Amino acid sequence: MEKWIEKFPQDLQQKVAEVDRMIAPQLAAVDEMVLYNQQRILDLYRKYHVAEEDLVGSTGYGYDDIGRDKLEDIFADYFKCDDALVRPQMVSGTHAISTALFASLMPGDTLYYMTGMPYDTIQQVIGIVGDNPGSMKEYGIKFAYTPLKDGKIDYDAVGKKLNQDKSIKVIAIQRSRGYATRDSFTVAEIKKMIEFVKQIAPKAIIFIDNCYGEFTEKDEPTFYGADLMAGSMYKNAGAGVAKSGAFLVGRHDLIMRASSRLFAPGPGKGEGATYGYQRDFYRGFFLAPHTTGEAVKGAIFTAALLEKMGAEVSPKWNAPRTDLVQTVIFHEREAMIKFCASIQHNSPLNAFVDPIPSEMDNYEDEIIMASGSFVEGSTIELSSDGPLREPYALYIQGGLSYAHVKVAITNAVNETYYKK
Template identity: 45%
Template sequence: MFKEQVLGWMEAAERQIEGKTKEIDRLIDRNQWKVIRAFQKHKVSDYHFAGSTGYGYNDRGRELLDLVYADVFGAESALVRPHFVSGTHTIGTALFGVLRPGDELLMITGRPYDTLHKVIGKPGDGSGSLQDWGIGYGEVALLEDGTPDYGEIARSITPRTRVIGIQRSRGYSWRPSFTVAQIGEMVKFVKEIKPDLIVFVDNCYGEFTELTEPTEVGVDLMAGSLIKNPGGGLAPTGGYITGKREYVDKAAYRLTAPGIGGEVGAMLGTTRAIYQGLFLAPHLVGQAVKGSVFAASVFERLGFTTHPRWNDPRTDLIQALKFTGPEHLIAFVQGIQQAAAVDSHVVPEPWDMPGYEHPVIMAAGTFIQGGSLELSADAPIREPYIAYMQGGLTYSHCKMGVLTALQNMLDRGLLPAD
């Protein structure tokens, strides 16, 4: 199936990362036990998986799901719904829920992920963006080493600042993702300046990659997508918002309507999959993290620059791989697609994708459309040429994806044939 040269690269990488994969297995155990204990505490039963229709009044499965999520994330409250269409929608709902005209959102981890730019918008853009509603926006660039610029953060907080935004994951940036401990330091710093600030975290790609979550270190409000880590590859759609009860309630009013909030909402037959996905999530996230470590080891041995490196601490799924030109990047992403169980015959090409500022190439042969806990890779076609690989429901599939990408690059003469 693979050339001996490619298999040799695999074997060398597996020997190198053996200790790291055992460490990840220990993380899987602790997070799996945490999720099961939350299920047990709330006495989850088969009848909680039944669906509801219409308004969804008295849907006990939905109500209990919120309680389970709140416990898993160490928070006061949670809102878990299939009605969120994406992570961006979920994040936007949380921000619109707690910000009012005249307030300001200050991002302290640099420029946010591309799809959030239109949510922030521009004053008077007519799109209903944050700035169109008279909500100010500012951002503080990270220092050259990828850490927060605390001096500039302190100077940027004004009486108008209401929400501090933190993006845990790197997005399309060549910088470290932030650990929960680092996020805790940011929370402590900004609260000492202005105690009534609301600290919001975009937690996408980060769930279950550490033993704790940002809401356990002082974060007030947090959001993520169910087609990423916590959906466990089974949730067909949706998102979650968790944190302090007063802020989650405001987000719920934004999702539905004031006075209604999270009290209604038919789950449309998704309840069982969302529960079961959460149950599986710690294990599947661990599989994906192993895949990222493997990819980093292989590509480092071939002379490519990776971020994080194979033995660095991990706080999200994403593995960034820097290539020397667009042909390497495109060959890699197309190789990941070739290894998919779904749509392996499709050849991805760069295209102008809505919400992105540059042409993007995406490998997404997934059972859930856009499900990035499943093996996928994407990259904007711009310098520096960086591919972002994430996900993999099984470690075996992760390895197959990396090996297929390597063989694709080798066959095109983009790797040394010796």
């Protein structure tokens, strides 16, 4: 019986076998984390008596949506927060972040990123780049940030900024690297950031952009005092099942402000129909630990195999994992395009399509993107993207199954490194 690996060159077959042996302990550790997180989710579904009627959803205004309210209680409980907002009306992680920040800031207040410059789409929300109507800049909300020092928090500079600028109201922490080459921040590192901020600016709102981070560790930033946190339902928390939506978790007063911003002052959380989304939200959140674990295992394999090929990767295959993102730095435009194209060609949808570098809303550089996903933009499904600028770093994320990631990445390595 022919094995999947036998179509590849002998050298690549040998490297894959070496990688399998090398990463086995890391994959076993991921499995243990998945078991821990899955037990927590199961306990909550049992605690809140989730039933068939909770999956139906509502129409119109969305009043008295018992299933929606129960799911938000489950989210709040899982993330150890006062309250949650889990809604299809938030169309992306960026939308959830924008909703949270606009709800928490007033004209004259300062939004401060202690983790360096935020990624491209948030720069558009703030008004640093682009000329879009309705940005924070247009509303008179100020922005400041402190650059990282060797990829880590510059605590001396952050402390100085917090002591000097009393207009800072929201302090933002971006967990994932975005389109940077720095390491994503672990929960342990974020815990240290939160403790530091609370000593100097105890009244400031600590906001976490947690996109790509949920379920990649046993702990979450909200366990350690973060006031407000955002994530996407078609990344980790929706397991590739949720077709849209995003969530916020945090302090009750901040969630209420966010719901007023999302809907209208007055109705707030009481409105917002869930129609065809509730079943997917419940199923997706239940599957999230497992699916996230599959994606993390795929990222470990990707890093290990690309390292074998001599590529520069971040994080390394044996480094701590705190999100889904695996960076491969090609230093060459054509190699980056070729690898990305191979991922597209090994996707379940649109495998016949060649990704073409192009301009994209909210981004300053040409972007290349491979995403043959069942849900558009679902980065819990295997995808890759990156701006075509030095050092030509491709950001690979997701994978509904470890098997798919392994097959697709091995094919991409073969196309990029073995075929001329």
